[in-house]
Amino acid sequence: MSATKVGVIGCGYWGPNLLRNFAENETAELRWICDADPARVAAMGRRYPAARTSTDYQKLLADPDLDAIAVVTPVATHFQIAREALLAGKHLLVEKPLTATGREAEELIDLADRSQRTLMVDHTFVYTGAVRKMKEIVASGELGELLYFDSVRINLGLFQKDINVLWDLAPHDLSIMDYLIERQPDLVSAIGSCHIEPGIENIAYLMMHFADDFIAHFHFNWLAPVKIRRTMIAGSRKMILYDDIEPTEKVRIYDKGVTTNRVGPDREADYQTLVSYRTGDVWAPKLDSTEALRHVVGEFLDSIRSARRPLTDGQAGWRVVRLLEAAQQSIKNGGQVQSVQ
Ligand SMILES: NC(=O)c1ccc[n+]([C@@H]2O[C@H](COP(=O)([O-])OP(=O)(O)OC[C@H]3O[C@@H](n4cnc5c(N)ncnc54)[C@H](O)[C@@H]3O)[C@@H](O)[C@H]2O)c1
Known part of the structure; x- marks a missing residue:
């Protein structure tokens, strides 16, 4: 089975942890690293030289071979990036909290259901x-x-x-x-x-x-x-x-x-x-004592492959929001x- 091609948007404090766990997962291929800050994206690009890098997340959305995206940007940006990613047909892992409002969460859930894409929230604990x-x-x-x-x-x-x-x-x-x-x-x-x-x-x-x-x-x-x-x-x-x-x-x-x-x-x-x-x-x-993010990434990739709802799905994200x-x-x-x- 071919590896799930993944892109990570946001390489600030938390993003590098997701990058590392995607890079270490044998069923994933880390294809894109993105951050609006060129210095951050360059630093992560040196760590994972096989991945492509960009300061513009539209590049990831436009890549037809990219299967899935992790959104690790500030909360206020989650909805817009997540919505565009779902509309571009990507499976989605969004950092906690899923969105800044319940209405935004409902819209993402609806979009993911209609496009039959995985929507998962990183409720790490x-x-x-x-x-x-x-x-x-x-x-x-x-x-x-x-x-x-x-x-x-x-x-x-x-x-x-x-x-x-x-x-x-x-x-x-x-x-x-x-x-x-x-x-x-x-x-x-x-x-x-x-x-x-x-x-x-x-x-x-x-x-x-x-x-x-x-x-x-x-x-x-x-x-x-x-x-x-x-x-x-x-x-x-x-x-x-x-x-x-x-x-x-x-x-x-x-x-x-x-x-x-x-x-x-x-x-x-x-x-x-x-x-x-x-x-x-x-x-x-x-x-x-396995690192929780290893399980998060494993659950995300497995739910995509088996077309099932992840444990922390959009509804779980909505309930918290x-x-x-x-x-x-x-x-x-x-x-x-x-x-x-
Ligand atoms: N699950 C956890 O335990 C955990 C822990 C920490 C943070 N988080 C979550 O992770 C997310 C990010 O938090 P952080 O502490 O890493 O923030 P941060 O500010 O350190 O990093 C965010 C990064 O996103 C980049 N960014 C912002 N807008 C962008 C855009 N439009 N396109 C590309 N890049 C963009 C910024 O340049 C920055 O590098 C938040 O949702 C936060 O709640 C989760």
């Missing part, structure tokens, strides 16, 4: 060994009834000029939650503040309310003294702590919880609730609850 192991555990029902999802992703910098902390960091945690629990909230509320750049929030707190008692909370921050990437998923029987900073034991499962028994009636109250605490074992499963939009609207309205139905 979904392809990590840690998140895939957590998916197995959640899907097995071992945690019991799911109660809450609580995530913190904070560090110092990298301040972005074009997007706020929510659009930069939240796609990671929202895509992880989307993949693990497969449920959508009814309501979203968020607050944030701009301490450095006017109009660009560098800190945000996000809450999600679901139809039942399940609840989710997120903290994103570019102005923190320490780097923390920690998620707790609590179930009625067991709880998971996912610490991405931990070098090896990133996922720990705690056999902890409380059991309540209602007894009574007695004199003080109609019923008395007896709470008993359960503290059992803690274990850390062995995780696949519409939550970001609702959260952004809530921040704008001073934390007002937004419906996402």
Whole structure:
């Protein structure tokens, strides 16, 4: 079978990681490297001399032998480049977040469906060994009834000029939650503040309310003294702590919880609730340590070859973008609850 011919648009901070993974994949041929900045494209061209280079992505669209394109440019440019690439008949991998608005995401999904092209979003964390192991555990029902999802992703910098902390960091945690629990909230509320750049929030707190008692909370921050990437998923029987900073034991499962028994009636109250605490074992499963982007690129190429939907398809990208939009609207309205139905 001939290799899938791939072009990468955008060789800034993240693009070189995709270039490397496409170059290393035996089912792909890295055919084009593109960046609007001539110095960047030249530097990558020296690293991969067999690939053609250009500062103009139209060259890639016009190449009839090019099968697929990865868009690794700033978020505001995703839609236009992705739309043109789909219209040119290319399969598409777009960086997170898929687009800057839900409407744009819907249009890309529609275009990809009509032209029968693969549309995939790079929700990188979904392809990590840690998140895939957590998916197995959640899907097995071992945690019991799911109660809450609580995530913190904070560090110092990298301040972005074009997007706020929510659009930069939240796609990671929202895509992880989307993949693990497969449920959508009814309501979203968020607050944030701009301490450095006017109009660009560098800190945000996000809450999600679901139809039942399940609840989710997120903290994103570019102005923190320490780097923390920690998620707790609590179930009625067991709880998971996912610490991405931990070098090896990133996922720990705690056999902890409380059991309540209602007894009574007695004199003080109609019923008395007896709470008993359960503290059992803690274990850390062995995780696949393969670089997540290797799986991302593998999934993209395989979904093209087998004409199937990728795990993180356009719909997954759209679900994350519409939550970001609702959260952004809530921040704008001073934390007002937004419906996402
Ligand atoms: N999946 C992840 O973990 C992850 C991590 C970092 C960034 N990202 C995503 O990757 C994308 C790029 O982020 P970055 O940090 O690399 O940004 P960056 O600013 O470092 O790089 C973007 C590059 O795109 C180029 N570019 C812009 N417009 C272009 C155009 N029209 N044609 C050709 N080249 C163009 C710029 O010259 C620049 O080199 C963003 O969508 C971001 O959200 C994803």
